[in-house]
Amino acid sequence: MSKKQIIMESALELFAKQGFEATSVQQITEHSGISKGAFYLSFKSKDELIMALIDQFMMQFISDIDHIVNDPNNSGEELLVKFFYTTFYSFQKHSDFAKIFIKEQAHTFNEELISKGRHFDQLIDDITLSMLDQLYGETIQHTKYDLIYCIKGFMHVYSHLFLFFNVPLDLDLLCRSLAEKTELLAKHSTIPFITDELYEMFRKTGHEEMTAGQIIEIMEQKIEELEDSIEKESLVLLKQDVQELSLSPAIVKGLITNIRNNPHCSWIAFLLLNYYEV
Amino acid sequence: MSKKQIIMESALELFAKQGFEATSVQQITEHSGISKGAFYLSFKSKDELIMALIDQFMMQFISDIDHIVNDPNNSGEELLVKFFYTTFYSFQKHSDFAKIFIKEQAHTFNEELISKGRHFDQLIDDITLSMLDQLYGETIQHTKYDLIYCIKGFMHVYSHLFLFFNVPLDLDLLCRSLAEKTELLAKHSTIPFITDELYEMFRKTGHEEMTAGQIIEIMEQKIEELEDSIEKESLVLLKQDVQELSLSPAIVKGLITNIRNNPHCSWIAFLLLNYYEV
DNA sequence: TATAATAATGACTGGTTGGTCATTTGTCAA
DNA sequence: TTGACAAATGACCAACCAGTCATTATTATA
Structure with a gap:
């Protein structure tokens, strides 16, 4: 394993336990069994480290979930269940990272980090939207953005459960339960709140395409x-x-x-x- | 206004902008126009300050929302709408505090603060549950805890919108939209995930009644x-x-x-x- | 006006932080 | 064995932190 990977894994553990700001480079190097100087050979700064961690996991997560949604074998409510399953399974498998991401997301003041977080968030939105289009097509035109937000809400509160309590949970049941709820909202909700204009407005803030x-x-x-x-x-x-x-x-x-x-x-x-x- | 109040308002502003850990006592005293010594005449420590802030606002918030739910004049879907309205109105009015609360909740390592957060969270759960009982009674026996979590999820994602984007929003429409969604889930969802046992388990961790x-x-x-x-x-x-x-x-x-x-x-x-x- | 009591100050302390760099250690080929 | 190069070290730095306390300013009372 490369030195970079060793540092990242050590840091991941400490960040999840204590948070980013509360963990010093000193602690990371001690926990990794290397010197402070060696740390700065692998990373230019502490910020670059957290950035690398976020990149690594979010890229994996987003490509996983995109893979599921774009697989033509998955369709109907089964796709919905698999979508939730992939998400929660990923959160569970990389729970240290998920904890950091939840804690640090809204919390940081590093401009680059904020825009990175927003960027990934938008990618997830895109994938979710593509799934909803596939599932319900025209019928949810008015309510699709609200649906995205509801799904995000479900994910947020339920992921807290297995991230911050050490209880074995029936992931399969959870995903079926959430798929049912999503289906209900998709088929029967009539009062949209987030309009196209509103959604565009939320999105506008600094989104750059990759060249x-x-x-x-x-x-x-x-x-x-x-x-x-x-x-x-x-x-x-x-x-x-x-x-x-x-x-x-x-x-x-x-x-x-x-x-x-x-x-x-x-x-x-x-x-x-x-x-x-x- | 008492010195204590001046400090609290100054600190609130800075905490919302920069976060708790990233704001120094120095900054607070400069922003308040007082000396460092004077700060420590009002608060024993920086921790005591954040504690006082959380107490002040959460107490207000919880008694507001409890007032709505226990008012016999409110019932049916109107109660649901008012419940959401009170919440979002409060978040909007005290947006600085709401920002801090969202950011700092999962993030702190002060034991007392964590248990305080959990305690308030449970109080909100209790009030929500009492409202759901009032609205739907026996019919939601199996799914009531899931409903609480869905409502929390709704609140979380939608409050982000007006906390972190400066856009004037139609609160009334939002609340009607969410009331409809809640109603749908309450009346038609059939697959429970959070059982009584599970809910008890989540709750158990250190809840003390007030003597x-x-x-x-x-x-x-x-x-x-x-x-x-x-x-x-x-x-x-x-x-x-x-x-x-x-x-x-x-x-x-x-x-x-x-x-x-x-x-x-x-x-x-x-x-x-x-x-x-x- | 003199005295006592209270409020407010800010220089200071001991400690920690992220980050640097002269020095040492390890690893090759010649 | 030597020497050239890269990898790794940790003492060190300036900046900042929460919190203290001897000193000074302000107010109330007599």
């Missing part, structure tokens, strides 16, 4: 990290295509499928899917 | 603060009755009504109503 250049940068970095493999080869080809369109859509789709199931590439797969759709 | 002695202490303090008035006289009589039961229930009820509408006494009224019910 082709940024995607290429990320791909190049990943290409260097990977061993020779189908995934690496696919990435190289995809990079070339992003730089100068040359491959047919079918080939591109196939290449993305090649890398999608590798956890190290799922984030790039997500980015590319969004990129080619636009 | 007669503690109530008397609070009353004595308030009696000293008040000018001569009907309220003060009522308080004195009530205190005597708590010490040695002597008055008829009707008289007690009347005396509590006397003090209930005074904002300085509404918290004591709430405590007494709970005390006499048990």
Whole structure:
């Protein structure tokens, strides 16, 4: 495991227990069994560390959930159940991170962190919206944004339960219960509160699309990290295509499928899917 | 305005902007126009200050909401709408405090603060439950705890909207929209997740009833603060009755009504109503 | 006006913080 | 064995923190 990974795992534990601000770099280095200097060889600052943690987990989480929603095998109420399941399972598996994210989200004053949080939040909104469109189509035109918010509310309160109480819970039951509630609201609620205009207004604050250049940068970095493999080869080809369109859509789709199931590439797969759709 | 109040208002502003830990006593005293020494004449520590702030606002909030739910004039869906309205109105009016509360709730490591937060949370649960019982009675026996959590979820996500975006919102519409959703869930959801046992388990962690002695202490303090008035006289009589039961229930009820509408006494009224019910 | 009592001050203390950098340690090929 | 390079160290720094207390200013009383 790389030094960076060791530090991140140590820090994760401490942050979850004590919070970000209350955990000193000193503590992290002691807990990792390294010196203070070594820490600053891996990270330029404490802020960069929390940023890396958030990136790592949110990318994984978002590509997981996107994978479920865009899988044509999932549909109807089963999709809804799986959507909740993926979310809660992920929260449970990475509970240390989930705790930090909940605690630190609204709390920080680092501009970059705030906008990062907002960005991920919007990505999750997009995925949720795409799922709702798939499930209910036109019938929820007026109430779809309210539905998103209700789903977020459900997730928030119920994830508290298994994050902050150590009780084994029946995740499956929980997800069926929430799917039923969502279904009820989708089919019968009539009074919308969040209109298109309102939603746009909430969103506007500083949302930047990712440019082709940024995607290429990320791909190049990943290409260097990977061993020779189908995934690496696919990435190289995809990079070339992003730089100068040359491959047919079918080939591109196939290449993305090649890398999608590798956890190290799922984030790039997500980015590319969004990129080619636009 | 007392020095204590000046400090509290200054601190409230700064805490809402920067968070509790990130705001130094120095900053507070500068913002209040007093010296550091003077601060420590009013509060024993920075922790005592945040505690006082939380007490002040939560007591007000809880007695407000309890007042609505226990008013026999309110019933049916109108009660539900008013319940939401009181909540959001209060959040809006005291938005600085609401921000702090949301940010700091899960974040602190002061034991006393955590248990205080949990205690208030449970009081809100109790009030919500009492409202749901009033509205739906036996029909929601299995799903009532889930309903509480859904309502909490609604409140959480929607309060974010007007706390962290500066947009004028139609509170009335919001509350009708949420009342409809709650009604839908109450009448049609069939799959419970939070059972009685589970709910008890979540609650168990350190909940202490308030003893007669503690109530008397609070009353004595308030009696000293008040000018001569009907309220003060009522308080004195009530205190005597708590010490040695002597008055008829009707008289007690009347005396509590006397003090209930005074904002300085509404918290004591709430405590007494709970005390006499048990 | 003199005296006592109270309120307010801000320099100071002991401690912790994130971050730096001259120095030491480890690892190679020659 | 040597020397060149990279990796790792931890003493050190300036900045800031919550909280104290000898001193001064203000007010009330006689």
